[in-house]
Amino acid sequence: MNTNSGKVTLLSAGPGELDLLTLRAAKALAVADVVLLDDLANPEIVSLAPQARVIRVGKRGGCRSTPQAFIERLMRRYAQKGLHVVRVKGGEALLFGRAGEELASLREAGIAVEIVNGISSGFAAAAGLGISLTHRRHCHGVTFVTAHTEDHGEPDWAALAATRTTLAIYMGMRRIGSLAAALLESLPGHTPAAVVQWAGSIHERRLLTRLERLAADADDAGFGSPAVILVGDAIGESVQALWSQDAASCDDAASARAA
Structure with a gap:
């Protein structure tokens, strides 16, 4: 006792x-x-x-x-x-x-x-993008995965891609090139993807792209750790939301000019 x-x-x-x-x-x-x-x-x-x-x-x-x-x-x-x-x-x-x-x-x-318990950066990243990780129109679940296994290897990306869930990948920025390449063997290049750095903080940065451009765009934009990588069709909802916001802003501006 x-x-x-x-x-x-x-x-x-x-x-x-x-x-x-x-x-x-x-x-x-x-x-x-x-x-x-x-x-x-x-x-x-x-x-x-x-x-x-x-x-x-x-x-x-x-x-x-x-x-x-x-x-x-x-x-x-x-x-x-x-x-x-x-x-x-x-x-x-x-x-x-x-x-x-x-x-x-x-x-x-x-x-x-x-x-x-508390809020994981994966959920904070989704909130920043304004999406549901389990949008039923696009997937039937979400998989949280680390890019580093205990033996310093990598997960079975083909098996993860086959789940057709939203992938929330932690600690993956140092391997973003290899993991994107591995996922591309099973997923189409136009699969929506995102990187959110410092999710949930005042320093938060977001990148929306496609899986085929994920590594190059993240590198060009200077994204690094700590960051969460999100891959899956549900991520595309963020793009739609941004387009809607931009369209609304244009409509408001046009209305203001007309007035």
């Missing part, structure tokens, strides 16, 4: 602005003793944890990162001292954030764990 009064909260910080946090997340931060801050989380989040010791444990692909084993040791160490540790993770903690490894480590040590 665990008699330790300490605990760990795996907290989803969302993709960007603080107003995307849940109320539960804000409450957990307010009473945190220690905050382990992910590199992709908005650094301003520490303002919501006034009494906490803040330790930055950055993890970002292609950059020098804090070892995962060290992060897990920190969580166990402070929780075993009876402290409330809040592990702040960008986006949704349970999606591509190594939460499974952390949960296993903490449970093995007999430490209580709470999970606070």
Whole structure:
């Protein structure tokens, strides 16, 4: 039986602005003793944890990162001292954030764990584009996939393309050329595609294109990490929405000139 009064909260910080946090997340931060801050989380989040010791444990692909084993040791160490540790993770903690490894480590040590869900960057990207990832006119689902497998290989892109779902691809910018080429073996070149960088933040950038132009257009526009790549017919709804907005703006301008 665990008699330790300490605990760990795996907290989803969302993709960007603080107003995307849940109320539960804000409450957990307010009473945190220690905050382990992910590199992709908005650094301003520490303002919501006034009494906490803040330790930055950055993890970002292609950059020098804090070892995962060290992060897990920190969580166990402070929780075993009876402290409330809040592990702040960008986006949704349970999606591509190594939460499974952390949960296993903490449970093995007999430490209580709470999970606070949040908004994933894939959903924030869709919101920025003004689309539904599961528009029933175009698909029957959405597949969230990371471009990096545990053995540093790549997913089975042909199998993913065969699902005919919207693909929300995380951590794929360094492999955007190879993944686009692999998908083109199974999908037509005119398949709508998009890249959304820094989704859900004031720095958000969006690129709408076709699968055959995805890598070249992203490179020409200077898109990089962190970004979500979206592929599928549902993405085309964003193009239609933009055309509608442009047409409405033209109509308004024409009306103003006539007046």
